[in-house]
Amino acid sequence: xxxxxxxxxxxxxxxxxxxxxxxxxxxxxxxxxxxxxxxxxxxxxxxxxxxxxxxxxxxxxxxxxxxxxxxxxxxxxxxxxxxxxxxxxxxxxxxxxxxxxxxxxxxxxxxxxxxxxxxxxxxxxxxxxxxxxxxxxxxxxxxxxxxxxxxxxxxxxxxxxxxxxxxxxxxxxxxxxxxxxxxxxxxxxxxxxxxxxxxxxxxxxxxxxxxxxxxxxxxxxxxxxxxxxxxxxxxxxxxxxxxxxxxxxxxxxxxxxxxxxxxxxxxxxxxxxxxxxxxxxxxxxxxxxxxxxxxxxxxxxxxxxxxxxxxxxxxxxxxxxxxxxxxxxxxxxxxxxxxxxxxxxxxxxxxxxxxxxxxxxxxxxxxxxxxxxxxxxxxxxxxxxxxxxxxxxxxxxxxxxxxxxxxxxxxxxxxxxxxxxxxxxxxxx
Numbered sequence: 144x145x146x147x148x149x150x151x152x153x154x155x156x157x158x159x160x161x162x163x164x165x166x167x168x169x170x171x172x173x174x175x176x177x178x179x180x181x182x183x184x185x186x187x188x189x190x191x192x193x194x195x196x197x198x199x200x201x202x203x204x205x206x207x208x209x210x211x212x213x214x215x216x217x218x219x220x221x222x223x224x225x226x227x228x229x230x231x232x233x234x235x236x237x238x239x240x241x242x243x244x245x246x247x248x249x250x251x252x253x254x255x256x257x258x259x260x261x262x263x264x265x266x267x268x269x270x271x272x273x274x275x276x277x278x279x280x281x282x283x284x285x286x287x288x289x290x291x292x293x294x295x296x297x298x299x300x301x302x303x304x305x306x307x308x309x310x311x312x313x314x315x316x317x318x319x320x321x322x323x324x325x326x327x328x329x330x331x332x333x334x335x336x337x338x339x340x341x342x343x344x345x346x347x348x349x350x351x352x353x354x355x356x357x358x359x360x361x362x363x364x365x366x367x368x369x370x371x372x373x374x375x376x377x378x379x380x381x382x383x384x385x386x387x388x389x390x391x392x393x394x395x396x397x398x399x400x401x402x403x404x405x406x407x408x409x410x411x412x413x414x415x416x417x418x419x420x421x422x423x424x425x426x427x428x429x430x431x432x433x434x435x436x437x438x439x440x441x442x443x444x445x446x447x448x449x450x451x452x453x454x455x456x457x458x459x460x461x462x463x464x465x466x467x468x469x470x471x472x473x474x475x476x477x478x479x480x481x482x483x484x485x486x487x488x489x490x491x492x493x494x495x496x497x498x499x500x501x502x503x504x505x506x507x508x509x510x511x512x513x514x515x516x517x518x519x520x521x522x523x524x525x526x527x528x529x530x531x532x533x534x535x536x537x538x539x540x541x542x543x544x545x546x547x548x549x550x551x552x553x554x555x556x557x558x559x560x561x562x563x564x565x566x567x568x569x570x571x572x
Contacts, residue, residue, distance in 0.1 A: 155382025161346035162386040162497035168512040170196025170213035177214030189229035189373035193293035228254040229373025255313035264294030296362035326375035359449025381503035396482040427481030491547040512559030
């Protein structure tokens with residue numbers, strides 16, 4: 144029914160990225176595009192593990208990625224999956240993803256200078272240690288700037304400062320058989336006429352050099368140019384671009400919740416927490432609710448995960464639920480921090496800016512995910528060959544009220560209607 148072959152060209156890298164502040168369902172889009180195209184041969188990324196991407200299929204299988212492309216589960220469709228030199232790897236996550244996806248080591252290529260996340264990186268960002276890993280009096284770390292406190296910023300700084308305690312992929316014996324010159328292999332494949340798929344993690348709005356967003360940002364730019372730079376692949380190979388947006392953009396929570404008392408294994412078994420907890424550990428939203436019920440103490444840190452654009456306002460999940468017509472409450476929890484997301488109205492300003500910064504000299508296609516948050520009547524639809532005029536009045540009215548006029552060469556191609564990979568409406572363009 145679906146075909147996404149039109150997104151790939153011989154000798155070019157097709158790029159999928161989030162045009163907003165992340166969590167747009169880009170993993171779902173990456174899986175969909177790769178699944179329904181037969182004219183691509185390899186994939187690549189330069190992810191870092193503070194971002195997570197979910198893929199869920201109608202047969203009940205689901206995958207969570209922090210390291211590998213969202214198409215990693217389609218093992219028979221690609222010749223090789225590359226982690227470029229700008230990547231940061233959390234070793235347990237990589238090993239888990241390879242095992243869950245049954246990927247043989249010969250199908251993974253890892254650049255020798257990929258950085259390896261260390262425990263002290265996260266401890267620094269949580270305010271528990273200095274950059275050397277020495278314990279310090281608990282401080283705010285990076286949490287009040289909306290950081291996930293996963294350690295990626297500290298790891299990035301460590302590598303860029305060329306500190307002797309930097310850990311690289313070439314230092315890890317378990318990765319030896321997967322090391323290769325990823326940039327050279329990718330360029331060679333493209334020179335031979337192969338087509339590749341590159342995914343960029345997080346979202347354009349989190350780019351650290353956007354003046355209106357700094358310092359409420361991530362530790363690098365989220366753009367096509369930055370992705371190619373982190374991959375060490377020249378811009379001449381940039382092909383089509385798919386920008387994914389949410390109908391109701393999000394940012395991560397303004398709050399962090401830190402345990403004040405130890406919870407032993409015996410206690411957690413009786414109280415249903417699911418794990419023992421040490422003082423200073425970050426709590427998930429479910430754990431916060433249990434702590435409140437059980438009378439356990441925690442510290443609540445209030446910061447800010449950043450502003451929206453001038454044409455946005457922050458709203459509630461209750462309003463999204465009511466306006467969509469959904470019979471069930473809509474609310475989202477982040478993949479990594481497990482805390483409720485903030486939610487905003489749509490931004491035409493964001494769309495215009497992200498398109499201008501990410502055109503690669505070829506066609507740009509737009510994917511609007513969470514169309515069902517606008518009109519619940521669209522929930523779960525899986526259709527191809529649909530004309531815009533065939534969509535519901537409610538959605539078309541929302542689109543005309545919120546979406547800016549698209550420049551020449553930029554086309555609306557997909558509407559996401561649910562969590563499953565194939566819950567898309569593919570428009571006739």
